[in-house]
Amino acid sequence: MTAPEPPIGPHTPLRPIWLCRTDGQPWPCAAARLSLVREYPDTRVALCVHLGSSLAEAYRDLHALNPAGAPAARALSERFLGWVPARR
Numbered sequence: 001m002t003a004p005e006p007p008i009g010p011h012t013p014l015r016p017i018w019l020c021r022t023d024g025q026p027w028p029c030a031a032a033r034l035s036l037v038r039e040y041p042d043t044r045v046a047l048c049v050h051l052g053s054s055l056a057e058a059y060r061d062l063h064a065l066n067p068a069g070a071p072a073a074r075a076l077s078e079r080f081l082g083w084v085p086a087r088r
Contacts, residue, residue, distance in 0.1 A: 009021060009022045010022065010035070011023065011027070011028075011029055011031040011032035011035060012027075012032070013027035013028075013032075013054070013058075014027070015057075015061055016061035016062070016064070016065055017061075017062075017065070018058045018061060018062060020032060026079060027058075028051070028054075028079075028080065028083075033083055036050075036051070037085065044084065044085070044087060047084060048081065048084060051080045051081055051084065052080070052081065054080060055076055055077060055080040055081065058076060058080065059073060059076055062076075
């Protein structure tokens, strides 16, 4: 008999390092992306605004923590916005 799976929490960012609280992946992780698409089903613009403001906060936080080792702006932009589904 195997032990029951531990409950999985929400895939929210752990600030200021911007990793997922649940799986430790760079936020937004795959599960967070699915959750965000469900949260903003018909409001792509609102999703982009939310992610854009998160991107700005992540850029500030990560550069304050480690200016020399922080991700480049282009890489962060791709991480936060590059996956957003295209308009239909």
